[in-house]
Amino acid sequence: MVRLITHNLLACHAKGCTSNNFPLRFSNVKLALREADFNPDFIRGFLPRIEWDALVQASREIGDTSLPPERPEMLDDDFLKQLHHVLLEIHVDEGSMTCPNCEHVYPISSGIPNMLLAEHEIR
Amino acid sequence: MIPTPDLSHLSKGDYEYVYEPAEDTFVLLDALEEEADSIRSLVPRICLEIGSGTGIVSSFLGHIIGVSNALFLCTDINPHAATCSARTGSQNKAPLEPLIASLVSPLASRLAHAVDILVFNPPYRAGIAGSWAGGADGMQVVAALLEQVDGLLSPRGRFYLVAVKQNNIPKLREFMLKPFCYRGRTKIVLQRRAGREYLFVLRFVRRVVNV
Ligand SMILES: [Zn+2]
Numbered sequence: 001m002v003r004l005i006t007h008n009l010l011a012c013h014a015k016g017c018t019s020n021n022f023p024l025r026f027s028n029v030k031l032a033l034r035e036a037d038f039n040p041d042f043i044r045g046f047l048p049r050i051e052w053d054a055l056v057q058a059s060r061e062i063g064d065t066s067l068p069p070e071r072p073e074m075l076d077d078d079f080l081k082q083l084h085h086v087l088l089e090i091h092v093d094e095g096s097m098t099c100p101n102c103e104h105v106y107p108i109s110s111g112i113p114n115m116l117l118a119e120h121e122i123r
Numbered sequence: 124m125i126p127t128p129d130l131s132h133l134s135k136g137d138y139e140y141v142y143e144p145a146e147d148t149f150v151l152l153d154a155l156e157e158e159a160d161s162i163r164s165l166v167p168r169i170c171l172e173i174g175s176g177t178g179i180v181s182s183f184l185g186h187i188i189g190v191s192n193a194l195f196l197c198t199d200i201n202p203h204a205a206t207c208s209a210r211t212g213s214q215n216k217a218p219l220e221p222l223i224a225s226l227v228s229p230l231a232s233r234l235a236h237a238v239d240i241l242v243f244n245p246p247y248r249a250g251i252a253g254s255w256a257g258g259a260d261g262m263q264v265v266a267a268l269l270e271q272v273d274g275l276l277s278p279r280g281r282f283y284l285v286a287v288k289q290n291n292i293p294k295l296r297e298f299m300l301k302p303f304c305y306r307g308r309t310k311i312v313l314q315r316r317a318g319r320e321y322l323f324v325l326r327f328v329r330r331v332v333n334v
Binding site: 001003005006008009010011012013021022036037038039041042045046049051106110111112113114115116117123 | 166168169190191192193194196198200202205206209218219220221222223224225228229230231232233234237
């Protein structure tokens with residue numbers, strides 16, 4: 001399942017591609033919404049691991065504009081619920097992710113990203 | 124008691140492409156169950172399984188920790204395995220995040236010192252010969268991952284590794300002792316004879332927390 005929480009942890013790892021290789025850009029996405037149990041403690045605990053700008057950019061690429069450009073200081077329940085939805089309930093079932101630096105394309109098929117590289121692209 | 128994940132959705136055809144759980148898988152499940160309280164006490168947020176195969180181990184881990192309490196990432200270089208992992212996750216109501224990837228490569232930079240529970244049951248059967256230094260595939264994979272473990276584990280992180288006797292357990296532990304933070308913090312959680320094999324589950328803790 002490619003959800004934005006996972007996308008936020010993926011960087012291009014092609015040979016020689018070490019800067020500006022994150023976040024990968026989404027294109028041609030097919031989305032599905034699937035409910036997930038809301039666990040505010042998890043969202044709060046995970047937040048320090050999230051690159052906020054990358055999350056906002058990715059969510060806009062796939063058509064969700066609910067997140068503010070700046071991460072709010074106050075983590076109230078409404079905000080945590082919104083974040084829960086964006087991170088965990090939007091699934092990218094099909095599409096691709098492109099490296100902003102080397103333009104390598106990582107395809108997503110049936111919700112699973114293929115992050116493999118060809119032999120000559122491996123670092 | 125945590126039930127063994129249901130794999131009834133997988134068929135003989137799937138096992139032509141994906142490793143069918145065997146004694147080594149079950150010894151790992153038993154070791155994780157033995158560790159359940161101590162794993163929960165860490166309040167893990169990021170779990171990562173390398174070579175998830177059917178997905179049985181990550182699904183089990185999901186139910187130990189609580190499926191909404193953490194993110195369960197799993198990688199496998201085999202696309203069939205990634206698909207099976209996803210199916211096993213949904214079959215067992217333990218959402219998994221399978222990626223087709225070799226070891227941890229696309230995650231390594233973002234998961235630097237972020238993984239709370241790292242699990243690896245290496246593909247020894249896919250070409251294991253026996254010596255640590257030798258060129259057996261299984262062992263090369265282990266060596267490549269061990270190099271990266273310290274960079275991945277969070278300050279409270281721990282790593283569970285399945286080993287067989289031929290791996291030379293003292294050598295494995297010695298290797299993990301090189302980074303100072305593991306000194307005195309490696310142990311054998313479980314060992315069991317399975318046919319002609321002797322299986323071990325090793326645990327490496329980056330920092331002692333309520334053990
Ligand atoms: Zn790149």
